[in-house]
Amino acid sequence: MNRRILVLSIGLSAAALFAPRIALAEDHLAEAISHTKEAIDEGKQGHADKLVTHAQAALKHAEAAEKAKKNEHTKEGITHLKASIAEGKKKDASAATGHAEEALTHLQAAQQ
Secondary structure, X not given: OXXXXXXHHHHHHHHHHHHXXXXXXXXXXXXXXXXXXXXXXXXXXXXXXXXXXXXXXXXXXXXXXXXXXXXXXXXXXXXXXXXXXXXXHOOOHHHHHHHHHHHHXXXXXXXX
């Protein structure tokens, strides 16, 4: 009986240790997706400067999600967010929007 209790308590401790980290990754990913959608909306309206602001916020959350839980789609989303920011800083809203849309596709895939 004591062995069962010990194994159960170790299992519950491990679950409690890793659960908050996974939950934080999901929260950051959701925030990254939300900001990326905002960036896309601003880019479609031709507001490159506002696109950059949202893309930078999305990048911050995507990097936090990647740090908490490694995922190839998140990594690719980060690459496209950085490209979107670079294009937005050049005032090319169209190219920046294209990269933001690609980033969104990858971030949504990472969420599943």
